[in-house]
Amino acid sequence: MQKTIRMLVLVALVFFSSLAIKAEEDEFVVGMECNYAPYNWQSQTETAYSVALDGSGYCDGYDVRIAQDIADSLNKKLVIKRIAWDGLQAALDSGEIDAIIAGMTANEDRENGIDFTTPYYDTDMVMIVRKDDELADATSINDFSYKNVVGQISTNYDTVIDQIPNVNHMTPRESYPEMVIALKSHEADGITAEVPVAESIVSANDDLTYVTFAEGQGFDIDNSVSIGLKEGSRGTEEFIAVQEALDNISQETRLEYMTWASENAPSETNEIDGSFIDKVITIAKEYYPIFLYGVYTTLILAIVGTLAGLLIGLLLGTLKAISIDPQDNLFKRVLKKILGLFVNFYVWVIRGTPMMVQAMFVYYGFLRPVLGWGVMSSGLLIISFNTGAYMAEIIRSGIQSIDKGQLEAARSLGMSYKSAMFHIILPQAIRNSFPSIGNEFIVNIKDSSMLNVIGVIELFFETKSVAGSVSLTTETYFIAALIYLFLTTLATWILNYTENKINPNNNLKKV
Amino acid sequence: METIIKVEDLHKRYDDLEVLKGIDLAIHKKEVISLIGSSGSGKSTLLRSINLLEIPDKGRIYYHDKDILDKSIDIDNYRSHVGMVFQNFNLFNNLNVIKNCLIGQIKVLHKDHKEAMDSAVYYLKKVGMGDFINADVNNLSGGQKQRVAIARALCMEPEVLLFDEPTSALDPEMVDEVLQVIKQLASDGLTMVIVTHEMAFAKDVSDTVCFVSDGKILEKGSAQEFFEHPKEERTKKFLSRFLK
Numbered sequence: 223m224q225k226t227i228r229m230l231v232l233v234a235l236v237f238f239s240s241l242a243i244k245a246e247e248d249e250f251v252v253g254m255e256c257n258y259a260p261y262n263w264q265s266q267t268e269t270a271y272s273v274a275l276d277g278s279g280y281c282d283g284y285d286v287r288i289a290q291d292i293a294d295s296l297n298k299k300l301v302i303k304r305i306a307w308d309g310l311q312a313a314l315d316s317g318e319i320d321a322i323i324a325g326m327t328a329n330e331d332r333e334n335g336i337d338f339t340t341p342y343y344d345t346d347m348v349m350i351v352r353k354d355d356e357l358a359d360a361t362s363i364n365d366f367s368y369k370n371v372v373g374q375i376s377t378n379y380d381t382v383i384d385q386i387p388n389v390n391h392m393t394p395r396e397s398y399p400e401m402v403i404a405l406k407s408h409e410a411d412g413i414t415a416e417v418p419v420a421e422s423i424v425s426a427n428d429d430l431t432y433v434t435f436a437e438g439q440g441f442d443i444d445n446s447v448s449i450g451l452k453e454g455s456r457g458t459e460e461f462i463a464v465q466e467a468l469d470n471i472s473q474e475t476r477l478e479y480m481t482w483a484s485e486n487a488p489s490e491t492n493e494i495d496g497s498f499i500d501k502v503i504t505i506a507k508e509y510y511p512i513f514l515y516g517v518y519t520t521l522i523l524a525i526v527g528t529l530a531g532l533l534i535g536l537l538l539g540t541l542k543a544i545s546i547d548p549q550d551n552l553f554k555r556v557l558k559k560i561l562g563l564f565v566n567f568y569v570w571v572i573r574g575t576p577m578m579v580q581a582m583f584v585y586y587g588f589l590r591p592v593l594g595w596g597v598m599s600s601g602l603l604i605i606s607f608n609t610g611a612y613m614a615e616i617i618r619s620g621i622q623s624i625d626k627g628q629l630e631a632a633r634s635l636g637m638s639y640k641s642a643m644f645h646i647i648l649p650q651a652i653r654n655s656f657p658s659i660g661n662e663f664i665v666n667i668k669d670s671s672m673l674n675v676i677g678v679i680e681l682f683f684e685t686k687s688v689a690g691s692v693s694l695t696t697e698t699y700f701i702a703a704l705i706y707l708f709l710t711t712l713a714t715w716i717l718n719y720t721e722n723k724i725n726p727n728n729n730l731k732k733v
Numbered sequence: 734m735e736t737i738i739k740v741e742d743l744h745k746r747y748d749d750l751e752v753l754k755g756i757d758l759a760i761h762k763k764e765v766i767s768l769i770g771s772s773g774s775g776k777s778t779l780l781r782s783i784n785l786l787e788i789p790d791k792g793r794i795y796y797h798d799k800d801i802l803d804k805s806i807d808i809d810n811y812r813s814h815v816g817m818v819f820q821n822f823n824l825f826n827n828l829n830v831i832k833n834c835l836i837g838q839i840k841v842l843h844k845d846h847k848e849a850m851d852s853a854v855y856y857l858k859k860v861g862m863g864d865f866i867n868a869d870v871n872n873l874s875g876g877q878k879q880r881v882a883i884a885r886a887l888c889m890e891p892e893v894l895l896f897d898e899p900t901s902a903l904d905p906e907m908v909d910e911v912l913q914v915i916k917q918l919a920s921d922g923l924t925m926v927i928v929t930h931e932m933a934f935a936k937d938v939s940d941t942v943c944f945v946s947d948g949k950i951l952e953k954g955s956a957q958e959f960f961e962h963p964k965e966e967r968t969k970k971f972l973s974r975f976l977k
């Protein structure tokens with residue numbers, strides 16, 4: 223028992239110290255999505271300019287080349303972190319990254335939380351349409367009245383759509399590949415984009431083209447992209463050094479980089495052919511490092527979440543199970559009562575709301591704005607506290623299922639309540655509840671997928687991004703289903719094996 | 734004779750049910766007291782009150798002249814001097830035989846492992862369980878479990894050992910092995926209070942027998958006097974049911 227507790231505490235310590243990891247001094251750590259060609263994209267092959275990602279292939283693109291030049295000027299090693307669009311600012315705030323170079327446009331909202339350099343690229347906003355559509359001849363945004371127009375979530379490309387009179391403003395999507403599917407299937411009639419992005423999409427999709435708008439007929443918007451640095455850094459040495467490094471990259475060089483990026487951006491959509499199984503195999507072969515990285519993150523979330531959750535559950539479940547002793551004084555009675563109410567409230571809230579809602583609420587409401595935590599540490603915390611509530615119930619019923627003679631025997635020897643709980647009751651409660659505790663692990667392997675809403679790059683998130691890249695939803699999610707099934711089956715097998723080891727008697731009874 | 738525990742005017746009620754209605758009892762050093770009486774008369778409640786597993790509503794319990802119902806008394810320390818053996822053994826299911834006997838010594842008496850081990854082995858041998866030191870308690874027979882439970886209590890070297898129907902949960906063929914152990918303890922001079930329905934055993938082992946009826950000690954006397962010349966009508970009636 224003591225060993226178990228010590229191990230759990232150790233895990234918790236590792237978990238919390240991992241939250242404190244910050245960018246290192248001699249590295250220039252840059253955050254980007256790696257899913258926004260031609261600015262940045264992810265690939266499985268190394269090129270002259272690509273940078274290896276932590277565990278899942280390479281990141282390449284215009285942003286990577288600019289970032290490389292800046293890192294060189296700063297005499298630092300370039301490190302690229304792949305972070306969901308919505309998580310970039312939090313990562314910058316928490317110090318997880320030094321800069322955002324992600325094709326991000328400086329606007330008023332973002333200026334509030336990020337200090338931007340001058341633009342490092344400037345383009346017009348255009349509209350991607352089907353080649354055979356009458357809209358291919360459009361010259362004004364007014365031509366898109368009563369049409370279905372879609373843009374990327376949380377970006378200018380989505381908000382500007384409202385400048386089109388009487389437009390049917392579609393629900394924004396996560397990524398361009400997803401929107402391309404919508405356009406090709408006639409669900410959408412136009413996608414807002416800027417020229418380099420549109421160029422790269424059109425070159426990869428023969429049936430698409432893009433329209434530019436005549437002077438004064440286009441969107442009223444600033445489309446330049448800038449480097450984002452930590453708020454409050456303007457005027458510091460670091461900010462000035464980055465700005466100077468950027469100033470040293472000439473207009474010609476920028477144009478050359480963008481031309482290179484547009485030409486080299488992945489053109490995946492038409493590549494994968496054949497039967498369902500052929501496609502599945504091709505996707506698996508091509509993207510296995512991405513899936514593997516997803517598996518890695520999912521397992522970290524499930525393991526840490528279950529162990530930390532067990533620790534929380536042990537504490538709360540015990541609080542819930544302790545009864546008021548007739549010998550307790552008033553203070554103890556009141557304290558027990560209040561703690562009991564608190565635990566009930568906590569369990570009630572957590573079990574009564576979806577983890578997805580908890581994640582959004584806690585991450586955007588507290589962890590990110592107040593503590594400046596990144597998505598992964600937030601994800602770990604959320605899954606741990608979520609699991610803790612379920613564990614509290616498991617431990618409570620485990621404790622209450624122990625015959626009260628066990629406690630009486632311990633007390634009759636002169637053991638204190640605490641000591642009896644720790645040495646006699648809890649070990650039995652944990653052992654008896656082992657199947658339920660193990661079940662929480664299985665649940666966590668699956669439910670960690672909900673953390674994709676705050677941008678944790680776990681298996682579901684990766685699947686979504688691969689599905690977007692290859693425009694093959696069914697095939698990609700089929701792979702994800704197989705992986706989840708494999709993980710849960712393996713976990714079940716290991717848990718059953720362990721259960722047989724620690725509870726041999728239970729099984730004898732079952733026979 | 735030195736008095737170890739003295740119970741005065743003890744009352745206990747569960748909601749509407751008054752179970753103990755004023756009990757007076759003195760437990761002297763080396764005395765073996767049997768509590769007999771019909772089911773529901775309050776024997777277990779009395780025993781559990783002496784160990785403070787139940788808190789009496791009224792009355793006093795003195796341990797060497799200290800009132801243990803006083804808030805300032807360290808109850809855990811008191812309990813370590815007053816052992817208890819339960820009808821259902823209540824061995825710790827998560828510990829093997831020897832660890833059942835070690836835990837109290839180490840966690841309560843703060844003995845070092847070697848010393849605790851020595852007395853655990855000594856008492857396990859005494860109850861005839863020396864060959865089962867590393868056995869899983871779940872694999873023992875009832876009689877073996879109860880003997881381990883007695884050894885566990887003895888390891889604390891209590892001044893008084895309380896038994897609540899130690900053989901009632903046993904198959905008939907195992908009753909005797911446990912009673913033999915208790916008899917041995919009696920002849921060693923251990924102070925004991927035993928709730929039992931085994932009349933022959935009570936007569937044989939006890940110095941004093943108390944007949945508990947309806948929350949009171951109705952009749953009390955030396956074993957011989959009690960069994961051969963009971964005074965009260967109710968006692969006679971109760972005993973007649975046990976005559977062959």
Ligand SMILES: Nc1ncnc2c1ncn2[C@@H]1O[C@H](COP(=O)(O)OP(=O)(O)OP(=O)(O)O)[C@@H](O)[C@H]1O
Nearest residue numbers: 747750752770771772773774775776777778779898
């Ligand atoms: N925790 C409790 N709550 C309510 N009533 C109780 C409780 N414990 C015992 N009683 C009741 O108190 C009465 C006396 O119980 P007690 O266990 O002391 O009797 P007993 O003499 O030991 O009987 P037996 O020979 O059956 O063990 C019984 O009627 C019983 O139902």
Ligand SMILES: [Mg+2]
Nearest residue numbers: 776777778898
């Ligand atoms: Mg009883």
